[in-house]
Amino acid sequence: MFLGGVGRIMSVLGFLGPNGTHSEEAAIYMNTLLGNNWVLKPYRSIYEAIAAADEGEADCCFVPVENSIEGSVRITLDTLAHDVDLKINMELVWAVHNQLLVKDSREKITKLISHPQALAQCRKYIKMNYSAAELVEVSSTAHAAEVVAAGMKNAAAIASKRSADIYNLTVLDKDIQDNCDNVTRFILLSKTTSSINKTDPEKTMLICQMDGSKAGSLCDVLAEFAKYNINMTHIESRPTRMQLGRYMFFFEVEVPLDGRERLIKAIAAVKKKCFWLKDMGLFPVIKAENKKWR
């Protein structure tokens, strides 16, 4: 927190920088939507943004957790499980529009530079139009735009329209992602579950490890969700980092419309079947208006 222009204490929200990333665009949208006046602070990596919120350098952070084409953002899941003690306050589903940006439109393009997620989201476009181009992965889409703006020869960045404006680049091709339904889920993380958003919670995330050497232990956990009629929206496994072949699970489940009672019972039952369980808190889900939802 720091003192704002009128001497008011303002909250700091960390995001993957530099300015112009999809993360920043989504964070600006959320800031406005919630009527907040948070100061947005760019970090060099998703890990650093999350760590800043955990260590109190930022009050909260806003990071991607899953993309509809490329799947989970593993650094977010792993950091939540292994390195920090944070809660999810809300989820924003954000349409990701990727553009092909150049400094000089007369130059031949032999290099495409972007964040690995964005390169993966545009695979078909790249194959059809730039199959021979070298793919250069960098820390964010906006950083790619920065590099092209700084004069990298024969290079085009895959980044947002906002990046084109900030770094003074030309949009050579619009909406080049493989699917017009390209969306990324972002989560707002902070030390506590607060009343940042007054909307009713719709989901929760649980991270846990069960006895992988015992037959049926995952099935036992899933059976508890089924028993309490709790709908699961996402399941993912990641290494525990302790031993090869040992995994932890990420479950995202819905809060029942008729109340939280069943969910609380289901979580308690699941906990009994796990070595450990991290409850990421209840949170609302907001669909951004930068896409027409079907």
Ligand SMILES: O=C(O)C(=O)C[C@]1(C(=O)O)C=C[C@@H](O)C=C1
């Ligand atoms: O590089 C960016 O612009 C980001 O905000 C990161 C990120 C990601 O890590 O998934 C966010 C949304 C898009 O899916 C592409 C990239």
